[in-house]
Amino acid sequence: MKTAGLALRYALALAAVIIFLFPLYWLFITALKTQEEILTYPPLWWPGSLHLAHFARLLTSGDGLAVVNSFIVASASTVLAVVLGTMGAYAIARNGLGGKLFAGWAMASRMAPPIMLAFPFFLVFAGIGRVGSVAVLVLILTAFNLPYVLWMMRGYLHEIPVALEEAALVAGLRREQLPLSVLWPMARGGLLATAAFTFVLAWNELAFALVLIQDAAMTLPTRLAQYDSRPELWPRVAALGVVGTLPIFVALALMQRRLARSLSFGFVVD
């Protein structure tokens, strides 16, 4: 009786995993199918052969450039947001800067629809003739992700006892040595998780890029959204989608157990 119940539980869990992994699986095998295999009915549940031509085409079309652009934008804005945000978070965690208003402010960055914020940004950058450059997108995504870094890193830094820093000072360390010798080893996991999640946010960002970026500076999500729904485009879109998911796996590996905390903006702690 007990083993039967256990078996049922595992069967249900397995079914749920299959259901929710299925779109990802379908993305991967669609990218590997040939044009004819896409349209057969009933569908092919696994590809007949490993057809890599769609990936090869990524390199020669504008798709490859979009991947490069996305990588530059996401990396640069993540580094900027994490460096600036961590310094700010330290001030908040140790000196109480910002006080109670802070919670509302951090959430506010998530409340405003990005597509609607994008337009005033567009007017500003059009005014100074800078629309369509990667640098503009880096700047905006840094600003957009900064409150998130502040919010998350404030939580992680808060968990480091002040006594540890005081002990280090007593032991003869100078104040400017604290970040690298005390804080970094203690907050490294949280910092990596925050950086990974910030990277994912920037990597997936569609609205700002759609409004502010043109042709040569196009990012991966804007490029993906550009394709229409003609079946002959499906394998190409899928191949680009596969490339788009790869950094996400790396980011997830870095976040590991801090995933829930990152996703809930630090409200649910695990």
Place this chain on the structure above:
Amino acid sequence: VVALWTEDPDLVYPAVLIAEIWQWTPFMFVILLAALTNIDRRQLESAEIDDAGPWRTLLRVVLPAIRPAIAIAVLIRGLDLLRLFDVVWALTRGGPEAKTQTLSVLAFERLTQASETSRTAAMVFASVVAVSLVATLSLSGMERDR
């Protein structure tokens, strides 16, 4: 010939709905799992000692314990849905016949066509204020619960 749900006026709404649910249910799962693993074991043990039974344990111990996490999950997902853009834009562009039009899609279309800029800005501003108000109230409600 392929018939696409995203082009059929009767099926496009369910299509977007299914895509959203399919994509975001695991996110809710992760948040709630974290909350569930954080439940104090002793609470569950005393419920068992008191012979509470599975249903009463769920209703009286487990759900109250993860209530803040449920509230946060609903708030985050609710705000995401109010701003819904990516999935709709990629799947349907808001069509057919504006059946899957969202506030963000409407704003994007109006703004990129550069017509009625002030009116669109007013609409956007009003909706941001309304959303902020709801979110602020629910957040302060949660703070009081703690």
